[in-house]
Amino acid sequence: MTRLCIPPELCDYTIDYLHDDPSSLKQCSLTCKSWLPAARYHLFGRVEIHSQYSCDAFYRVLSGAPEIGAIIHQLDISSSILGELMGAKAKARGISPLVMIPPLLLSLLPNVKVLTISALTMKAALHNQWSGGITSVTQLTLHGCFFDSMGQFIDLYHSFPCLETLSLTDTRWKSSKYLHSRDRPVGTTHLRSLSLGKGLAIACLVDWFVEQYACSNLTFLSAYCSSQEDVTALAALITQAAHLEHCEFQWYGFAHDNVIRLPDAFSLVDCTSLKKLYIRCPVMYDQSLPWVTSLLSRAPTQLLERIDLEVRLLGSADAIDWAGITRILSPTMFKSLLSLKLGVILWSSIGTTPRDVESMIRGYLAPLERHGILKMTVL
Structure with a gap:
């Protein structure tokens, strides 16, 4: 046979x-x-731990077959909010909230590179599990986490000495106290990518990054700003990010006179390696947004290849100086610019049609369209 x-x-x-x-x-x-x-x-390449039950069960698996730990390269840890709401019934079904990670668990995962922590309150007992230093992790994402203090977050950050990518959203702390750089040694930074999303105390956080010179090697930066204070703090960080290649900037701002202006200190001119710039903003009722043209006028002209502008329109389309954008993005200045991708999303209550808005904006941006740069959608 x-x-x-x-x-x-x-x-x-x-x-x-x-x-x-x-x-x-x-x-x-x-x-x-x-x-x-x-x-x-x-x-086992990616493992998700979402409750105390699953955490303990996973630890038992690794204890019996430690060779599996070397295979795992992505670990997602989250606390089950559902477990907290359902109480004893949830615990019986194995969805009890995560409150303790076995001390030896992380030592059994020598090759984890991507770590995501979500909806977790970093109490002292849980936080101490990271204090030994995890050199394999290069990408860390925190979403919906809560710390007793900013210093506790900083301790967690320093637990990953080889970190290259950091993403933060809805991460908060009860106290903003922390040891300043003069009180602790500043380590070598490997950080290449930083994403600062919604729900952050950006000004306080960015001040610490600047103090640590933690962003001197950044090539990717994404930031969501909700105040003038956030933007001003971010300006100091950008002055240290001379190697930036990709920048995403979202500003959902308000002002007493409804005129949103860019702080004088905020500039991308020194980011001479910048190739991609993404700008996202809403236009509220009666608002004017001169900050958009100000930002474009302070963008480097050497290597910039692509600009994406996403506008959520609740107010007037005239809130942005479209003619000014045409003047600033002149092909004689931005010789490397290949694409201006413009997306306009109309809110249902605006009282005008997508066709009318598109026609008006295209009229202002006609010179860019003739050069084959403009790509536009209105929804």
């Missing part, structure tokens, strides 16, 4: 195709020993 022999490369290719099908991967892992490594890689 002829025995069918499938090349190992074909087996690996087939199992890779099933990367998002846990049920099939489990069957593959039981088929033969040669299929087990590839199946395990996808089954």
Whole structure:
């Protein structure tokens, strides 16, 4: 009887195709020993811990088969809000909130590179689990986390000495106290990408980054600002980010006179490596946004290839100086500019049609359209 022999490369290719099908991967892992490594890689490549029950169960698995820990490269940790709401009934179903990570758990995960922590209150008992320093993690995301103090967040940050990518949204602390750089040594920074989303005390956080010179090697920056104070603080950070290549700036601002102006200190001119600039803003009733043209006039002209402008329009389309944008983005100045991608989203109560808004804006930006730069959508 002829025995069918499938090349190992074909087996690996087939199992890779099933990367998002846990049920099939489990069957593959039981088929033969040669299929087990590839199946395990996808089954355990990313692990989600969402309750105390799942955390303890995962720890038992690693304790019995520590070789699995070396496969895991992405770890998502979150506390089940549902568990807190449902109480004892939730605990019986294994969705109790996460309150403690076994002390040895992280030592069993030597190759985790991507770590996401969501909806977690970093109490002292939980926070101390990170204090040993995790050199493998290069990408950290915090969403909806709460710290006793900003100093506690800083301690967590310093637990990842090889961190390259940091993303923060809805992360808060009870107290803004922390040790200043003169009180603690400043480590070598590897940070290349920084995303500051909604729900952050941006001014306080950015002041610390500036004090630490933590952003001197940034190539990617995304920031959501909700006040003049946020933008002013961000200006100081940008002066240290001379190697910036990609910048995303969102400003949902308000002013007493409804005129939103860019602080004089805010400029991208020294970011001579900048290639992509994304600007997002809402236009509220009776607002004027001269900050948009001010920002474009302070953008570097050397290498900038793409500008994306997304406008959510509740007020007048005239709130932005479209003619000014045309003058600023003259091809004689921005010789490397390949694309101005403009997206305008109309709120239902605005009282005008997308066609009318598009026609008006295209009239102002006609010179850019003739040069083949403008790409525009109005919804």
